[in-house]
Amino acid sequence: MELKGIPVGDKISKYPIIQGGMGVGISGYRLAGHVAREGGIGIISTADIGYRDPDFEKNPLQANLRAINKEIDQAREIAPEGIIGINIMCALNNYAEMVREVVKKGIDLIISGAGLPKDLPEYVKGTKTKIAPIISSVRGAKLITKLWRTKHSYVPDMIVIEGPEAGGHLGFKLEELGEGEEALPLEKRPKLEEITKEVILEMKKVEKETGKQIPVIVAGGIFTGEDIAKFLKLGAAGVQMATRFVATKECDAAIEYKQAYVDCKKEDIEIVKSPVGMPGRAIKNEFIEKVKEHKPKIDKCLRCIQTCNVKTTPYCITRALINAVKGNIQDALLFCGSNAYRIHEIVPEHDLIQELVIQTKLCLEN
Secondary structure (H helix, E strand, O other): OOOOOOEEOOEEOOOOEEEOOOOOOOOOHHHHHHHHHOOOEEEEEOOOOOOOOOOOOOOHHHHHHHHHHHHHHHHHHHOOOOEEEEEEEOOEOOHHHHHHHHHHOOOOEEEEEOOOOOOHHHHHOOOOOEEEEEEOOHHHHHHHHHHHHHHHOOOOOOEEEEOOOOOEEOOOOHHHHOOOOOOOOHHHOOOHHHHHHHHHHHHHHHHHHHOOOOOEEEEOOOOOHHHHHHHHHOOOOEEEEOHHHHOEOOOOOOHHHHHHHHHOOHHHEEEEEOOOOOEEEEEOOHHHHHHHOOOOOOOOOOOOEOOOOOOOOOOOHHHHHHHHHHOOHHHOOOEOOOOHHHOOOOEOHHHHHHHHHHHHHHHHHO
């Protein structure tokens, strides 16, 4: 079986690997640019990307818009011929403004989750920018595909399945993740392999009806080349990986954040509540313990997400994630995938990609 790249419009990546978007600032221009230069698809997260701007506290929207323009330009300087994409959460207050800005910049790909991006097609019609919703079930795939086709006469350019082992914001109920009093037994929890088979089958139907190719990308717990090969054999066009790219020298986060991945153990990773309204997976630290005791104080709202109510939210997610990217890890939310504990060193991103490619090719050949 041949190792093929992922088509994005009139471009195609060298390898079937997308580096997942991670905010705040974890996947910025350095990581995305170097991944794209090495033959993958590099993704910048827009979530409060302007946190370093002097005007961020007073005018976060304008700070974020300025920053995303700069980040895209810097990523393209690193990888002029590479594929650069953007991850934009639907839950952002200024979702439409951010989408319009990156489309204006001619970004190659927008990946959008943390909710269903119902109106995303209207922002890209007539442009070269391609769009991909993140879904967690065949039901979600059917829903967004039908909605886009009915309302916008638009077929997804790509579908990203994010499984239950991912970090960040998860599209699963707590019981499906094995949490809480009503936790499902292991054999009844959602399985990424089964979700993948169902979504690929559904997209094949849509492809037959529309004549448009829809690459299916699989994410959530993908760690080795063996994992990549397994999903390619199931019919996926590629994978999206985030956790593994944190512990690279090119990752935009502080060294303390990367080291937290290297140092963590399996029992250090747990499901946490997020103000976005979805469960997430993170590394245990002092901050998480404070959240459990309802101690974090919110001094000022930065109006980052639609679902946040200052009076009831357990903590300010923007502050927690800014602390993370800056390396203040004990007062931070350290999102991670379920396999973060398997990382034992910080490596050059080039070496990581080559390791994954070699492993994948060997598995496909055998």
